[in-house]
Amino acid sequence: MNFSFELAIFGSTIAVLIIMGFLLYFFVQDYRKSLLSKEMETAPKEQANAYLSRIRRELSFSAFIMDDSKSIGIRYLITSLAFFFIAGLAGVGMRISLWYPNPSYLTPIQYNILLTEHGTLMLYGWATGSILGLGYYLLPSLLKIKKDSLGVLNSIMYWFFAVGGLLLIFSKSTASWYFYYPLTDQLTQAGGGQFSFAALIGVLFILTATCVASIIFLKMIFLDRDEKIRISSMSLFVWSIVATAILIISSAPISMIADGMVIYDLINPIYFTGANSTALGYAIMFWFWGHPIVYVAVIPAFGLIYELLPKYVGKPVYSYSSGVIALLLLMIFSGTVWGHHLFNSGLGTLWDMIFSTTSFIVAIPSAITVFNWIATIWSGKVKLTLPMMFILNAIVDFIIGGVTGVMQSDVGVNALIHGTYWVTAHFHFILLGVTTGMAFAAIYVLFPTFTGGRRYNSAMGKLHFYLTAGGTYVMTIPWALGGFEGMPRRVAGYFGIFQSYQDAAAIGGVILGIGQLIFLINFVYSAYKPVTISNDNILEEASS
């Protein structure tokens, strides 16, 4: 046989990859050993992992090969931050393109691709991913867990999540994050995009990971925690994770089934067409999960506010029991309101009556939560640090977002503002102010731990806060005003009468984008300064 040059290149590449893989594994094992204490070095993996996930841990790419809970948390945090910046870039691109009433530098198809990526990645990649990350990272130290099993399962589920996110990015789907039935199955550029089914598979991957992670959270909380921590004295962040996990497990599978049925309908359309069903069947199954996911995104942020607020006010939470009850009521009621997304779809007056009433009811636990925070602030003295600024902004944003939200429960008002930028303004107030704001607050609090004892640049941090908070208002208030006049959302172009609102929102969007760049610069710049403080943080204080 002749000497084959290609075969030689191929063989040596594989050999180099194997050697690199071996070296990587060796270095990571070395790093893991350096983290373990003397007596843990010979302990079984379950106990060694439990030890690893209780101690303070730095951000490190070694986490991608280790499988204790803290490493999994770090993986989710890094990945979800990456998704956040990709999706944020898509959002800013959309804003700039909407400067003129007619599509300017983005064609409608390009705009729709960015629309879909922004929605799916922000919700599934950033909101869900950052919550999973913070859950995996904080729960073991807050609960002082005794054993950390199922690391391999956690690891596989993380890769499901990462691949799902990549599928969402590269599928170039234009079906928007609803993936409503007939549109998703139109495999053309003008319809749902040629590969919209790949995006659906990505969503399925992410939801699988989310469900499994939720079950593991519940296992950690109820089975693996230290006996000394009684259920009645668990921290409120842990309670918020309980509520979130139950909400995910009870609603996400319905949407996963619907996604599977849509994929099957591509080959053989039987489920959402024909005599027994209409396209609304998919919408109903989708919103059964589509509404709970927004509560999934905010309830852990509530938990973080409960957790951090007392530390900057100097007083314990005003009422622990009403906090827990409000979180659990939120969990129960938020599973019953999803029908309000379909008020105008002609499902009947009774449907509207039931779901508008439940939507009013869900405001009660939200109000209890807000009053609890206000009473906590009232009873103490505020120390205005950077995380505290994010918390105060989150409370204000949640009040505005909540009031603009509960207004939509009225069916008559809903016919006026459903499908307009009013709705976009409502959930951006909450998702930007509460979910994203509290994720950043947690990152700032954990920064010394993440970087092994370094301090972030306070001036840049404050600038990040002001640009984020200010940009949110500059962007969403014009949306709300325009939405009340009938400015439709998800459009690549619009009537000229709405241009002033869109231009103001574009300026807000650019301000927001610049703010996040400053966060990135601050993070990288501060992470390589010399070590000046201890690597402790107030969020994990309970463990020590």
Add this chain to the structure above:
Amino acid sequence: MKSKTLFELIWIVAVLIILTYAAVANLSYLSTQQQNIANPAGGDPPGVLINVTGYQWAWQFTYNNGTVMTDKLVLVANTTYTIVVTSKDVIHDLYIPQFGVQVYAVAGHPNKVSFTPNKPGTYIMECVEYCGEFHYEMRGEVVVLS
């Protein structure tokens, strides 16, 4: 009673009163003004009937006398109309902001809604359920004649 318990009771009761008022107002609107919100088509709709079909990416209005108009709806003031809305392909959503009229267009599930324009003028009309490439061009005008 301890002041803390009193305080908590006040904030729960106050919220309950406001929300109950809003919920009852909403329920009474729903039970008296049923024809003004989207409902499945059928029965004996009040006023003049207009059939509306949404398709990618335009609205088609068919009057009783056979007149067909695309992306333009002409009405007469102080007359009650009932529109029956359906779709040829994906889900659309007909929205006339100034009238507070909004109704989904779903293939195989026709919906109706009634309204009475009372002020002559020109208004806008849009599709507000995302429906593909030229979703934003699925819009038109509503002219109300005196």
